Amino acid sequence: MRFESLANELLLGLFEYIDVIHLFHAFHSLNARFDKLLFTRLHAFDLDFRSISKYNFDNFCQQYLPNITQQIKSLHLSDNEETPNLSKLFLSYGFTINKFVNLKSFSLYNIQSFDIFNQLIIQCIRLPYLTHLHMIKCFFNYRDNEIQYLMNNIWRLPKLTHCILDQVTSRKMRLFDISIVSTSIKCLTFKKITCDFRDLSHIFEYTSCLEQLSINLIYGFPDQQLQSPIYSIISLKVVYHGCMEVLINLFQNLPNLIHLTLETFDMYCDGYEWEKILLSYLPTIEHFKLKMNLNFPYNKNL
Secondary structure, three states, rough: OOHHHOOHHHHHHHHOOOOOOHHHHHOOOOOOOHHHHHHOOOOOOOOOOOOOHHHHHHHHHOOOOHOHHEEEEEEEEEEEOOOOOOHHHHOOOOOOHHOOOOOEEEEEOOOOHHHHHHHHHHHOOOOOOOOOEEEEOOOOOOOOHHHHHHHHHOOOOOOEEEEEEEEEOOOOHHHHOOOOOOOOOEEEEEEEEEEHHHHHHHHHHEOOOOOOOEEEEEEOOOOHHOOOOOOOOOOOEEEEEEEEHHHHHHHHOOOOOOOOEEEEEEOOHHHHHHHHHHHHOOOOOEEEEEEEOOOOOOOOOO
């Protein structure tokens, strides 16, 4: 049986397993039937520009992408060593993220320019279906007020539910400068971004429907402890540097917590003590994972 003799439904099923860039390079312009399938029958493409050659990127952006912007459901842009300055080149072709009107997920990797990064985020504000935003290893310099502007633009995204910030910016982020309340964000992840309890309180206040949080937390000052319960949080993943008393204060203010993943440093607490803490302060917990990092003094007599 020849490949082109397969039924349309079977071809469409096979196309789902082929990267969209390779798909168009392989099947576009072979015949009118394949072109119709590509442009009218396939309604959702995952477009990943990581590790693409400049030749293939230029070719795809010039020949194919202008005709399928409304069919893209997820987009990955990267400025790493394999695709340097790709985000700038992408914008130079006249593409703006708001043209991808059905985009649901947008991922940025290794963006080195604050202006480009913020420009891309601003273009997302009018997207009606964007729910997932991932920002990975985007190191850039910025003036003091610019990070507040950037974070507010992220919190301003109207449909955003899942947000990951992984090693973003070259300086410590001042999360307490966020001044826009997001009622849509439900899952928030900060990776390799250290926050104190002042930041944490501010995140809870300005992300009012937050249900799942992953964070690297350090204890700052006594007056930074939580002052009121946070009822929306049901899942917490925290890497914690601090004392037990402050951690208990956090637990006391999360009355609906169900899932807890905790990593501690130099906090000496045995299983019986943890059992008492869970029963006393986290009665709703159903899943608990614990990793304790301990340093013991070297003793030559051992």
